[in-house]
Amino acid sequence: MPGRYHIITYGCQMNVRDSETLAGLLETMGYQPADRPEEADVVLVNTCTVRESADDRAYGRLGELRRLKQQNPGLVLGVAGCLVQKDREEVLRRVPHADLVFGVHNLHRLPDLLRQVQHGCQRVYEVWDRRPKDEPLPILPVARRGRVRAYVNVIHGCNKFCTFCIVPFVRGRERSVPPEQVVAEVRELASQGFSEVILLGQNVDSYGHDLRPRTDLADLLLRVHEVEGISRIRFTTNHPRDMTEKLVRTVAGLPKVCEHIHLPVQSGDDEILRRMHRGYTVADYLRTVDLIRRVLPQASLTTDLIVGFPGETEEQFENTLRLVETVGFDACNTAAYSPRDGTKAASFPDQVDEETKQRRLWALNQLAERVAYARNQRLVGTVQEVLVEAQGRGGGLMGRTRTNKVVTFDGSPDLVGRLVWVRIREAGSWVLRGEAQVETLLAG
Numbered sequence: 001m002p003g004r005y006h007i008i009t010y011g012c013q014m015n016v017r018d019s020e021t022l023a024g025l026l027e028t029m030g031y032q033p034a035d036r037p038e039e040a041d042v043v044l045v046n047t048c049t050v051r052e053s054a055d056d057r058a059y060g061r062l063g064e065l066r067r068l069k070q071q072n073p074g075l076v077l078g079v080a081g082c083l084v085q086k087d088r089e090e091v092l093r094r095v096p097h098a099d100l101v102f103g104v105h106n107l108h109r110l111p112d113l114l115r116q117v118q119h120g121c122q123r124v125y126e127v128w129d130r131r132p133k134d135e136p137l138p139i140l141p142v143a144r145r146g147r148v149r150a151y152v153n154v155i156h157g158c159n160k161f162c163t164f165c166i167v168p169f170v171r172g173r174e175r176s177v178p179p180e181q182v183v184a185e186v187r188e189l190a191s192q193g194f195s196e197v198i199l200l201g202q203n204v205d206s207y208g209h210d211l212r213p214r215t216d217l218a219d220l221l222l223r224v225h226e227v228e229g230i231s232r233i234r235f236t237t238n239h240p241r242d243m244t245e246k247l248v249r250t251v252a253g254l255p256k257v258c259e260h261i262h263l264p265v266q267s268g269d270d271e272i273l274r275r276m277h278r279g280y281t282v283a284d285y286l287r288t289v290d291l292i293r294r295v296l297p298q299a300s301l302t303t304d305l306i307v308g309f310p311g312e313t314e315e316q317f318e319n320t321l322r323l324v325e326t327v328g329f330d331a332c333n334t335a336a337y338s339p340r341d342g343t344k345a346a347s348f349p350d351q352v353d354e355e356t357k358q359r360r361l362w363a364l365n366q367l368a369e370r371v372a373y374a375r376n377q378r379l380v381g382t383v384q385e386v387l388v389e390a391q392g393r394g395g396g397l398m399g400r401t402r403t404n405k406v407v408t409f410d411g412s413p414d415l416v417g418r419l420v421w422v423r424i425r426e427a428g429s430w431v432l433r434g435e436a437q438v439e440t441l442l443a444g
């Protein structure tokens with residue numbers, strides 16, 4: 001007898017999107033969402049394993065849920081996602097109170113697995129190493145919260161094998177979603193009233209190389225752009241090695257595609273980039289930045305950076321600082337290197353000590369904040385197109401510029417989901433504060 005479900009999600013946008021699929025599957029079975037685990041009959045924890053801290057957080061939360069399970073023995077507790085895929089035996093050992101443990105390639109099997117638990121199976125466990133190569137990607141139901149922006153998977157997995165990264169081991173090799181399937185999903189979202197779609201992939205720039213006829217992200221953007229009712233299109237994450245001039249010029253020619261490029265560089269030092277197996281040099285990266293700035297002068301540029309990669313010297317770290325200043329990133333996602341078992345870099349002998357990593361991370365964050373602040377000051381006094389996403393706790397509205405900057409301003413909740421012109425009055429490093437130009441509202 002279906003009841004209510006609650007999903008706890010860790011990690012990246014891919015995981016958020018996977019949780020929406022899990023929610024869609026549960027709702028197809030008749031389950032309704034619950035705001036808190038205490039109110040639910042099924043609790044799923046969708047885990048991430050990109051860093052050790054992500055593992056720790058998931059295990060910590062799963063430990064807390066043991067008490068809930070003791071209070072409510074009828075509760076079904078499930079663990080899914082990348083941590084299961086990587087550490088299946090350990091998850092079984094450390095979370096003995098889980099009824100259901102399943103991997104990233106088994107999401108579509110949730111209804112069957114849940115029925116097995118309900119029919120009395122003590123513990124249901126299913127982790128496939130990969131999805132059968134010739135089997136088409138299943139089209140699964142999706143339950144999204146909100147009605148403004150939606151994630152759309154366009155490519156799963158990654159072929160790059162950067163030496164620090166666990167993703168190719170847990171998510172498998174690249175598999176593109178056929179363009180007709182992507183367009184059908186975007187059409188469906190438009191008919192549901194969504195204004196913005198975010199095309200997702202671990203490496204979205206390699207979209208289409210595995211499809212026949214071969215295609216690419218630029219061609220996909222052209223097709224998605226034709227869908228009526230969608231006002232904005234974004235895509236992430238890019239790879240500097242695969243980003244093409246054709247893509248940048250296509251973005252410039254399509255008004256619905258927003259001028260924000262997230263281009264993870266990871267390090268500002270050539271030797272570290274080589275050891276990371278990134279496949280480009282700092283000069284290559286700067287050439288791509290130069291192309292973006294020439295073709296898309298309004299674009300914001302954000303990145304990911306790792307400090308304390310094995311063997312990173314002080315001088316090599318300073319090269320990263322220099323790159324952040326040179327490029328002038330609008331935002332940096334930064335992290336101290338975290339060794340992941342099974343990756344090449346985890347076995348490198350010259351690991352950097354924790355104190356050094358944290359000191360470098362602090363220095364990088366200080367700089368990134370200063371650079372972002374300076375970039376944002378240039379927007380003060382300008383009028384920006386903002387898509388209103390939500391009403392905040394204090395009653396004000398929150399939205400994003402085309403360049404993906406968060407803007408807060410006062411206005412009616414009726415504006416959620418609409419495009420509004422906002423004059424920027426103040427700018428911090430991460431948030432802009434503005435004033436709606438009510439007389440120039442755009443249709444939402």
Ligand code: SF4
Binds near residue numbers: 203
């Ligand atoms: S490109 Fe590198 S960092 Fe990104 S998902 Fe693939 S292996 Fe990981």
